[in-house]
Amino acid sequence: MCAVKQPTTRTAPAYTEFHPRWYRPQVSVYWWLFQRQYLKFILRELSSVFVAAFVVITLLQLNALRNGPEAYARFQQWLQTPAAIALNVVSFCFVVFHAITWFNLAPSAMAVRLRGKPLPDFMVAAPNYAVWLVVSGAVAWLVLR
Amino acid sequence: MADKIILEVARYSPERDAKPSFQSYEVPVYKEWVVLDALNYIKDQVDGSLTYRWSCRMGICGSCGMMVNGEPKLTCATFLSSYAHNGSKVRVEPLRYFPVVRDLVTELSDFLVKLTKVKPWLIRHDEPPLTQGEFLQTPDQLDRYKQFSMCINCTLCYAACPVVGLDPVFVGPAAIALAQRYNMDSRDQGTEERTAVLAHPEGIWGCTFVGECTRVCPKHVDPAGAIQQYKLKAALDWVKSFVMPGEHKSKDVRSEAAND
Ligand code: SF4
Numbered sequence: 001m002c003a004v005k006q007p008t009t010r011t012a013p014a015y016t017e018f019h020p021r022w023y024r025p026q027v028s029v030y031w032w033l034f035q036r037q038y039l040k041f042i043l044r045e046l047s048s049v050f051v052a053a054f055v056v057i058t059l060l061q062l063n064a065l066r067n068g069p070e071a072y073a074r075f076q077q078w079l080q081t082p083a084a085i086a087l088n089v090v091s092f093c094f095v096v097f098h099a100i101t102w103f104n105l106a107p108s109a110m111a112v113r114l115r116g117k118p119l120p121d122f123m124v125a126a127p128n129y130a131v132w133l134v135v136s137g138a139v140a141w142l143v144l145r
Numbered sequence: 146m147a148d149k150i151i152l153e154v155a156r157y158s159p160e161r162d163a164k165p166s167f168q169s170y171e172v173p174v175y176k177e178w179v180v181l182d183a184l185n186y187i188k189d190q191v192d193g194s195l196t197y198r199w200s201c202r203m204g205i206c207g208s209c210g211m212m213v214n215g216e217p218k219l220t221c222a223t224f225l226s227s228y229a230h231n232g233s234k235v236r237v238e239p240l241r242y243f244p245v246v247r248d249l250v251t252e253l254s255d256f257l258v259k260l261t262k263v264k265p266w267l268i269r270h271d272e273p274p275l276t277q278g279e280f281l282q283t284p285d286q287l288d289r290y291k292q293f294s295m296c297i298n299c300t301l302c303y304a305a306c307p308v309v310g311l312d313p314v315f316v317g318p319a320a321i322a323l324a325q326r327y328n329m330d331s332r333d334q335g336t337e338e339r340t341a342v343l344a345h346p347e348g349i350w351g352c353t354f355v356g357e358c359t360r361v362c363p364k365h366v367d368p369a370g371a372i373q374q375y376k377l378k379a380a381l382d383w384v385k386s387f388v389m390p391g392e393h394k395s396k397d398v399r400s401e402a403a404n405d
Pocket residue numbers: 295296297298299300301302303318319322358361362363364365366367368
């Protein structure tokens with residue numbers, strides 16, 4: 001039998017029976033702060049909150065519309081307050097960031113093959129951008145005409 | 146280019162230290178030297194106790210991976226000169242998120258257990274007689290999995306992945322890419338067996354698509370792509386199981402390939 005004794009001091013060889021004494025690094029809570037790519041990832045995740053914010057604002061707007069012209073006027077007034085404008089501007093930036101990062105990631109999730117050959121990345125991303133542009137254009141035309 | 150550079154090397158002795166510390170060494174810089182050459186210089190000329198792994202020194206064995214200035218790198222494929230600006234230092238640490246055995250040597254058993262879990266070998270349900278000859282494969286069929294088969298198990302992608310650090314049970318990028326390598330192989334019939342391990346919160350659904358694994362991979366394996374493609378397929382399979390109950394979940398890859 002060669003059972004290894006538990007070490008009593010730090011200077012004694014601290015081996016367990018089969019495993020040496022490993023150093024196990026701890027992951028800092030701020031791991032995402034120190035690397036550009038990690039920060040970008042966290043911002044991409046965070047952008048979903050603003051996508052949700054846009055949805056909530058739209059739902060509130062529909063609700064105001066349903067409650068009659070007075071309620072709608074009140075809602076529009078709220079939309080003109082600095083806080084609402086700030087929220088909308090920040091949300092808009094994040095939603096654009098969300099869309100762009102999402103579309104750029106699409107090619108790696110979809111291995112599209114055409115006649116046995118993989119399609120180049122931009123050919124997968126481009127249609128997404130094209131649809132985005134067309135839909136945005138159509139909405140802008142509807143709203144601004 | 147400076148002709149000398151300071152290497153700050155992480156040192157950890159399990160007998161002596163509670164945690165790693167850095168030791169600085171001044172090493173010469175030659176145009177053709179990689180970081181591994183500098184470590185070999187230290188070991189041969191300055192301090193024989195420095196411990197690290199390496200073997201092929203040509204980007205094949207996958208054993209020399211370390212953090213170089215915070216980035217997971219194959220040290221045999223990372224030129225020292227690219228860090229040698231006046232007064233600059235190079236920090237060499239063991240690969241992130243792995244337990245450290247000593248100095249720059251990481252403990253790999255956990256990775257190896259995860260790797261075997263995904264059954265990275267050809268699985269056949271029928272074994273045609275040898276007289277039928279070898280399994281033939283068209284260049285197109287080879288092309289579908291070739292990229293994923295280039296993995297050298299260097300574990301750089303694990304050191305790049307924050308999910309690996311935060312969620313130790315996550316199977317991880319290379320193992321999933323290797324599973325996909327066999328799933329996409331026209332000779333393999335084990336897709337379903339692997340799905341049990343992979344379509345799981347500890348498998349593909351653990352991945353949050355940070356994408357760093359693909360960026361650091363020295364062999365352009367694109368593990369992030371492999372995982373997202375797997376997610377898409379698992380999601381479609383799930384939808385299909387509602388739309389067409391009773392249909393076989395994952396089609397045999399062979400018949401898929403044959404239909405091309
Ligand atoms: S996928 Fe790339 S980075 Fe990950 S172990 Fe394989 S070769 Fe290394």
